[in-house]
Amino acid sequence: MPVRAPRLCACGHRVPSGARCPCEARRDAERKARFDKARPSASARGLGADWRRLRTDHLARNPWCCRCGRPAQEVDHIIPRREAPERRLDPTNLQSLCTPCHSGAKQREERLQHKGTVK
Numbered sequence: 001m002p003v004r005a006p007r008l009c010a011c012g013h014r015v016p017s018g019a020r021c022p023c024e025a026r027r028d029a030e031r032k033a034r035f036d037k038a039r040p041s042a043s044a045r046g047l048g049a050d051w052r053r054l055r056t057d058h059l060a061r062n063p064w065c066c067r068c069g070r071p072a073q074e075v076d077h078i079i080p081r082r083e084a085p086e087r088r089l090d091p092t093n094l095q096s097l098c099t100p101c102h103s104g105a106k107q108r109e110e111r112l113q114h115k116g117t118v119k
């Protein structure tokens with residue numbers, strides 16, 4: 001098999017066949033860094049460290065589901081974040097729920113919302 005000749009990169013570098021020029025590798029790294037920076041952080045998505053701390057704290061103090069009394073895994077907003085985003089971190093706006101009650105409540109809420117939009 002004949003050895004392919006090295007190619008000449010746009011930057012003037014002679015690059016062995018099949019290899020990447022250092023300038024291309026650097027461009028790749030820069031693109032990746034930009035991509036990582038563009039990704040929204042956890043706090044930007046509304047799940048910041050303050051919420052996680054509050055949530056853990058609330059579950060520690062209220063370990064039982066407030067609907068059925070089983071062990072709670074979820075912390076729910078009594079007034080939904082959609083309606084009162086400023087009460088997202090208000091400890092008096094939180095309730096502990098078990099996973100089935102939490103998903104049940106959310107589904108009911110969405111059905112109500114759906115009805116409201118149908119009219």
Ligand SMILES: [Zn+2]
Binds near residue numbers: 009011012021024
């Ligand atoms: Zn190059």
Ligand SMILES: [Zn+2]
Binds near residue numbers: 099100
């Ligand atoms: Zn429950």
